[in-house]
Amino acid sequence: MTEExxxxxxxxxxxxxxxxxxxxxxxxxxxxxxxxxxxGAPPGHVRTPWYVRGRVGVVERICxxxxxxxxLAYRRDGTPKQPLYRVRFALSDLWSAxxxxxxxxxxxxxxxxxxxxxPYFDYxxxxxxxxxxxxxxxxxxAR
Amino acid sequence: xxxxxxxGAIDLDQHDFALWEKRVDALLVLASARGYxxxxxxxxxxxxxxxxxxxxxxxYERWVQAVAQNLVEAGVVTLEELRxxxxxxxARGSTYGEASLAGTSTGEGA
Amino acid sequence: MPHDDVDHxxxxxxxxxxxHPLTYAQTLEIALRELLVEKEVFTAEEINAQISRMDSRSPxxxxxxxxxxxxxxxxxxxxxxxxSAACRAVGVEVEAMKLVVVENDEATHNMLVCTLCSCYPxxxxxxxxxWYKQRAYRTRAxxxxxxxxxxxxxxxxxxxxxQVHDSTADMRYLVLPRRPEGTEAWDAERLAALVTRDSxxxxxxxxxxxxxxx
Numbered sequence: 001m002t003e004e005x006x007x008x009x010x011x012x013x014x015x016x017x018x019x020x021x022x023x024x025x026x027x028x029x030x031x032x033x034x035x036x037x038x039x040g041a042p043p044g045h046v047r048t049p050w051y052v053r054g055r056v057g058v059v060e061r062i063c064x065x066x067x068x069x070x071x072l073a074y075r076r077d078g079t080p081k082q083p084l085y086r087v088r089f090a091l092s093d094l095w096s097a098x099x100x101x102x103x104x105x106x107x108x109x110x111x112x113x114x115x116x117x118x119p120y121f122d123y124x125x126x127x128x129x130x131x132x133x134x135x136x137x138x139x140x141x142a143r
Numbered sequence: 144x145x146x147x148x149x150x151g152a153i154d155l156d157q158h159d160f161a162l163w164e165k166r167v168d169a170l171l172v173l174a175s176a177r178g179y180x181x182x183x184x185x186x187x188x189x190x191x192x193x194x195x196x197x198x199x200x201x202x203y204e205r206w207v208q209a210v211a212q213n214l215v216e217a218g219v220v221t222l223e224e225l226r227x228x229x230x231x232x233x234a235r236g237s238t239y240g241e242a243s244l245a246g247t248s249t250g251e252g253a
Numbered sequence: 254m255p256h257d258d259v260d261h262x263x264x265x266x267x268x269x270x271x272x273h274p275l276t277y278a279q280t281l282e283i284a285l286r287e288l289l290v291e292k293e294v295f296t297a298e299e300i301n302a303q304i305s306r307m308d309s310r311s312p313x314x315x316x317x318x319x320x321x322x323x324x325x326x327x328x329x330x331x332x333x334x335x336x337s338a339a340c341r342a343v344g345v346e347v348e349a350m351k352l353v354v355v356e357n358d359e360a361t362h363n364m365l366v367c368t369l370c371s372c373y374p375x376x377x378x379x380x381x382x383x384w385y386k387q388r389a390y391r392t393r394a395x396x397x398x399x400x401x402x403x404x405x406x407x408x409x410x411x412x413x414x415x416q417v418h419d420s421t422a423d424m425r426y427l428v429l430p431r432r433p434e435g436t437e438a439w440d441a442e443r444l445a446a447l448v449t450r451d452s453x454x455x456x457x458x459x460x461x462x463x464x465x466x467x
Contacts, residue, residue: 018335019351019423045187047421049145049368051395063351066423073183075216084422086353091398091417101397106415108395111422145368146388153389153404157382163279168380169303170286173295186370202371202386204278211285220288228284239279244287 019064019084026141027083028114033059035087036120037112045073048116051094056120057087060109068113083114144190144197163239164203171210180213188212307380315377315427316448318345319459320441322354323432329356336427340377347376355418356429357455362409363416363428364402364455366394372420374427378450385454395419405456428455435462 029035039054047069062085067078086109091102119134175182188209189196196205214220235242290297318340322329331339336352352374355363367373368391373381384390393401398415402408409415418426430452436444439462451457 018338045183045190047369049395049419049421050147051145051368063353063422063424069181069183069186069422072181073187075180075184086424091396091415095396099397101393101400103399103415106398106417108417108419110419111424113422144370146392150393151389153384153393153401154387155384157384160380163282165304165307166286166300167278167282168307169300170282170289170295172303173299174289177294179294189370197388200278204276207278207282207285211281214285214289219292219294220285224288225281225284228288229280232280232283232287233275237275238273239275239283242275242280242283244283 019066021065021081024065024081025083025114027062027085028137028141029059029062029083029085029117029119030137031059031061034120035059035085035117037087038116038118040116042070045070048112049110052087052089052110052112055089055094057089057093057110060086060088063111066113068115085112085114085117086110087112087117144186144194146194146197161239167203167207167210171206174210174214174219179217179219180210184213184216185209307375310376310379312378312448312450312453313445314345315374315450315453316445317441318343318377318427319429319448319453320445322429323444324441329429332429345377350374350376350425351423352377352427353418353424354427354429355416357431359431360412360414361416362402362413362455363418363426364394364398365418365420365426365428366391367420368392368395369421372425374425374453377427378453382450402456405451407457428453430455430459433459433461 034056035058036056037048037052037054041053062083064084065081066084068080068082069078072078088107088109090104091106091108092104094108095102097104171185174180175185185206186209189205192200192205192208200208211220211225215222215225232242235244286297286300289295290300318332321343322332328339328343331342332354333356336354337347337350339354340347340352357363365373367385371381371386373385375381390401395417398417399409402415420426430448432444433447436447447460447462449457449460452459
């Protein structure tokens with residue numbers, strides 16, 4: 001799924017996160033941004049399903065800020081709150097098409113906390129421009 | 144817990160919720176609303192039970208054990224209290240109706 | 254935790270009631286409840302009230318929300334932007350649930366699953382059906398949603414994209430199904446009768462108008 005086709009499908013447009021906490025971390029990724037899910041396997045309680053780890057998707061929306069369930073599960077307070085995203089994946093990017101029970105257009109949205117996401121660079125695209133843009137966003141977020 | 148690999152047909156049979164199952168649900172809603180544990184704490188315990196527990200126990204059989212574990216961790220009940228109380232309850236009779244004390248039922252044929 | 258209830262594997266469709274032999278899980282439920290009442294964490298009445306609240310929730314509540322969205326464009330816009338706020342504004346109790354409503358249209362069919370446990374919009378639909386919590390549905394809905402839909406008797410027209418939603422974290426979802434054709438003159442109350450539970454999970458469609466008498 002390209003960033004352009006995915007962005008066209010984002011719903012609803014101009015979605016304002018209802019669960020925004022201005023005092024919490026500013027989200028690192030914006031709507032429509034391509035992201036890769038960390039390919040990690042930490043012990044403990046994790047809310048990131050295996051089937052998206054290491055996979056590339058597009059930020060469908062920012063849900064707001066939420067206490068980190070990996071901390072809450074162990075009786076800690078879950079702060080700092082994390083930005084929570086809905087990330088959209090093409091099913092054809094997740095599963096083998098050998099026995100398709102899905103269409104090539106079919107997609108899935110998964111809620112993922114920011115700590116599990118990293119920026120994705122498409123090396124076939126304009127790497128320098130993409131990189132500079134992300135650097136700016138990181139700088140903005142740190143401000 | 145993320146379950147992997149199942150390819151079987153979906154079983155559309157529906158069972159009626161039993162009173163004890165509804166009570167498990169109610170006590171986890173009330174105790175978590177009072178801050179004694181989080182739903183994430185419950186899920187951690189359910190996951191730590193492993194896939195075998197998913198096969199061997201029903202949904203609320205798993206949840207009641209997860210609630211007990213979280214309440215012990217929270218210091219609300221001790222293992223000693225729980226052992227004494229479960230022995231006392233089991234000694235009351237051989238059915239759920241007999242083991243439930245009068246006055247705490249909800250009138251669902253109890 | 255003691256695991257001494259090993260005689261009953263694979264017995265999920267069972268209906269344990271008052272006359273079956275007492276199980277360990279039932280013993281534990283009684284013991285916990287009585288201990289918590291003794292310790293004044295809550296009262297027996299509060300438990301009963303919570304069960305009544307649970308029993309009062311059913312897909313009829315979700316159906317009212319859907320029918321209102323079909324007949325009130327402003328409400329629908331608010332519902333899609335912030336589901337919980339829109340429900341509260343019209344007196345539908347959602348408590349702490351963070352609701353995201355996803356709309357079906359001619360190009361998109363939404364369906365819901367919770368692969369990690371059993372997250373479900375309980376305030377609007379009641380307790381989830383057994384199949385929603387089963388391994389088969391949870392693993393297959395994200396991997397072969399069209400085969401799953403076919404098992405529910407639903408084959409989508411060509412050109413309709415399936416959009417699955419996995420409730421992995423803090424949001425809960427409700428599908429806003431398409432309004433059936435031939436209901437243009439209907440009011441919300443009459444429309445609500447067409448809104449099935451399965452249509453709000455996305456494994457079915459709203460019923461066609463001929464299924465309910467005028």
